[in-house]
Amino acid sequence: MRRALVLAPVGAHRQVIVDALKRCGLDPLVVDQLDGLSTAERAGTMVAVVVSGAEVVPEQLVGQLRTGGLGWCPMVVAMVAEGPDSERAESLRSMGADAVIGHQGDAERLAESLRGILQTHATGAGASAGEGLTSSFGRYRSTPDGRFLEANQALVEMLGYDCLEELLAVDISRDVYVNPQVRHSLLAGPVDDFHMVEVDWKRKDGRPITVQVSARAVRDAQGRILAYEGVVQDVSRRRELEYQVQAAVVYSPIATMVVAGDGRIVSFNRAAEGLTGYGAGEMATIQQWADRLGLEPSGEQEATDGNQGAPAGWALPAGECRITRKDGQQRLVRFHVSSFPRGHIVQMLDVTExxxxxxxxxxxxxxxxxxxxxxxxxxxxxxxxxxxxxxxxxxxxxxxxxxxxxxxxxxxxxxxxxxxxxxxxxxxxxxxxxxxxxxxRPPVLDESGIVGAVDYLVAEAAEDGGIRVLFNQNLGPKRLPSSVETCLFRIIQEAVRNARRYSQSRCVQVNLVQEGDEIVLSVHDGGGEGDPQPVAGGHFDLQGIRERAQWLGGTAQIQGRPGQGMQITVRLPLTTEPDR
Missing domain, CATH: 1.10.287 (Helix Hairpins)
Incomplete structure (x- = not known):
């Protein structure tokens, strides 16, 4: 039977309180003061009742309870001479009394009030270990050696027991913890303040569940631990979903990482390692990760809820950003952030190519x-x-x-x-x-190839008498791809025409050679005393030379200096046909 501690001096309606507590199914322990109360008696107390009469100063008794290691259980002050709406009752509530009631010597009415207070406490409302908690949260008190002293119905159901009495009979280390050593390790650490941990418990049928426990120790005035009190939440479903997400992240072909709400990198898959060149263990936080990659925004940035409320000093990437891989390569990466209550999933797509x-x-x-x-x-x-x-x-x-x-x-x-x-x-x-x-397109280009066509161009220039063309080549009778021959011929024709119009020199040197998989054409006129023709992009003839070369995947360099004439160098790949 659960114990109720009654702190009442002799003659202060002790028997009325005792009868009321028994009607509530409690075992009253009546004492005049706390000094002679054993540790076991303190730990086993479910409710403390202070009986206030004309000869009693309840403020002193409330103070004794709060400092005597019973601050974790509900404290009720039973007012005999005054009602619960009096100024004194308000003062007692401000000192820590959970409830102030008036009994007027009626045990039945007092028992009814006590039942309401105990029911409220059992569901967690007003309890020091979980104020405002609903019945979906388990709540308990336990002895230092691992026995439940009290538990609400939510915890009974969470652990699969038929009734509270059955749960109170179990050994917590053996029957509740999957690994008993975990409880011993937790108790060896800081226990005086509430701190939250996730541990593996097991139900009565042996099925494991993951719970989130927030607990603390309750000590007496001498610092001895009387009991532990805590709040428990079953997070098995959430943990299962997290495992599924983590598995999806690890095996996803998309570079993905999971970031906790405080900026810690929780998971970093192989695709992300391949994209960045960094291993999962090389960076602990998103800020370190961003610094090492040298994230630079590129173009418009997407708004992301992930940065709202983020801790100062770090932010999630968004939109397209340039990164520098571990090997120094520059890549353009598009980031997509999905936020959830405890963190963020960051997906990265390499959009460089x-x-x-x-x-x-x-x-x-x-x-x-x-x-x-x-x-x-x-x-x-x-x-x-x-x-x-x-x-x-x-x-x-x-x-x-x-x-x-x-x-x-x-x-x-x-x-x-x-x-x-x-x-x-x-x-x-x-x-x-x-x-x-x-x-x-001279017929000789189809009949004899580029060499014969340029020879024809040289002969035609000689007949006109305007300019002399000197032609050197190492191609021999070899034919080039039709597109390359046509492009070369038009460029040479354009260059000669350009020299005839603008150059003061009367001689043009044309060299056509093959270097590996490239055909290199150079056209140079001797220039003269004046400035050479303009070489800016707007000059139509020269721009045409550039664009014909680019059309076949080649390059054209055009340089002109006063007194030195114009130098045109064109490189065309033999294996490239025009882009369509």
Whole structure:
């Protein structure tokens, strides 16, 4: 039977209190003072009742109970001469009394009041070890040697026992702890203040459960431990979910880490190790992790609830950030943070190659637009050439033939001269047409390759007499991919035309060699006394050279210095076809 301590001097309605406590199923222990009370008697007390009468000063008795090692159990002051709404009752409550009641000598009414107080205490409301706790939290008091003195119904059900009396009979170390040594280790540590730990308990049927225990020791005035009191919560389901999350993190192909609410890194999977180059044990906190990776925000940052209420000195990454791997490599990583009550799950996706691909696609699109402009420019040039040359010559020939028809009978000699002029203009038209066709794509390029086509270009320049072209090559009869040959020919043609227009030198050196898997073309004119032609990106001819090279995955360097002429160096890979 559970004990009730009655602190009442002789004559202060002792018997009324004793009868009321017995009606509540308690075993009253009546004492005049606490000095002679044993440790076992103190530890086994479920409720302390101070009986106040005319000859008793309850304030002194309440103080004795609080300092005498019984502060953990509910304390009731039974007022005889005054009611529970008096000023004195308020004073007693402020001193630590859990309840003040008036009994007026009626044991039944007093027992009813006591039952209400004990029921409230059993559910945790107003209890010193768990004020405001609901019945889903177990609450207990136990002896130092490991026996329950008191437990609420929630703990009885949590451990699977049929009734409180059955639970009070168990040995806590043997019957409740999965590993009895764990209880001994906990009791060997700090026990005077509430501290929360997670331990493995077992139910009556042997099924293990994980519980979160917050407990402390209750001592008497001499510092001896009278009992332990604590609050218990079954966290088995939460722990199971945490294990599932941890397993999902460990085996996830996505780089993932779990961060506790205080910034500690709880879990760090292999994918994250592969992404960052750091092992799970090399960084303890998110701040250390961020510092070592040199996190730098990139572009817009996403808002994340994970940083709201975070401890000062650390923050979760969000959006896209640049990181520096352990080996020094720079990567662009997109972070996604999912927050939960006890921490955060941080997922990391390496988007470096994706961003490079997007940037390359943008460059290709811009290049395609420029190539289209080049093609349009070529069409315009052809139109001008046809209009100013070929069409004019044909028009002149037609006019001469018309004059011939008009003069043929009246002035045959003059008509003959018109006919000869018309034939000459037709011949020039044919020559111009062939020149235009050769400029677009000379037949010799298909017949003899790039070497024969450049030789044709050299001969054509010599016939014009405007500039001398010197050509050196080491390709021999070897044919190159069609796209490469066409690109090289157009670049050489553009460079020679550019030198003819702007250079003061009358000689251009063209070198075409193969170096490994690259074709290297260099075109150099001797320059002159004046400044060379402009080489800025806006110069259409030179920009066309750059873009033709880029279209095949190559490069073009164009340099010009006063007095030294223009140097154009183009490198084209043999294995690359145009990007489409």
């Amino acid at each position: 994706q961003r490079r691909a997007e940037e390359a696609a943008e460059r290709r699109l811009r290049l395609l637009q420029r190539v289209i402009e080049l093609h349009e420019r070529d069409r315009q040039l052809i139109a001008y050439e046809l209009h100013d040359g070929f069409c004019q010559q044909l028009s002149g020939a037609i006019m001469q033939f018309q004059a011939y028809q008009h003069l043929r009978e009246s002035r045959p000699e003059e008509a003959a001269r018109c006919f000869d002029k018309a034939m000459g203009q037709l011949g020039q038209s044919i020559t111009e047409a062939r020149r235009l066709i050769g400029g677009l």
